């Protein structure tokens with residue numbers, strides 16, 4: 001769509017951020033649900049790590065446009081499939097979470113790439129070993145269609161974990177632990193190439 005000067009209208013970032021949070025809420029996924037998995041995965045390696053640090057990390061990941069776009073596309077697909085509004089044969093493929101349909105995994109994988117190799121390997125781990133909210137979302141065992149959402153939640157979890165792992169190295173080099181870091185402290189995205197929002 002163009003305005004009178006012929007420029008394309010662009011959606012404001014705030015609107016995309018708001019829509020992302022609303023979509024997750026609508027689908028029954030809270031920031032805390034995701035942070036709980038991050039905490040479980042990272043606490044063995046991080047003295048002083050708290051749920052507050054993990055919540056801050058998830059919130060930071062959810063500010064990234066790359067992640068927001070993936071969530072919006074995937075959740076829309078799940079919701080359309082739930083209403084039976086996709087065309088054949090995609091409707092049947094998404095509705096049944098067809099085993100060889102890998103587009104959901106690829107969307108989740110694409111969103112972790114800016115967080116580096118640790119995020120990629122963590123995503124692979126979560127894809128195989130579904131835990132917490134990711135397990136509850138597994139369409140094959142629960143209600144509704146969450147073909148895309150389980151992978152996207154795994155993606156956000158992997159990104160948030162990777163942020164903490166990278167931060168841990170910085171802290172070690174400064175002779176500190178998470179006990180010395182307030183959860184509100186500026187996010188360490190600046191330490192990862194290309195990871196700025």
Ligand code: MG
Pocket residue numbers: 097104105146147148149150151
């Ligand atoms: Mg899936």
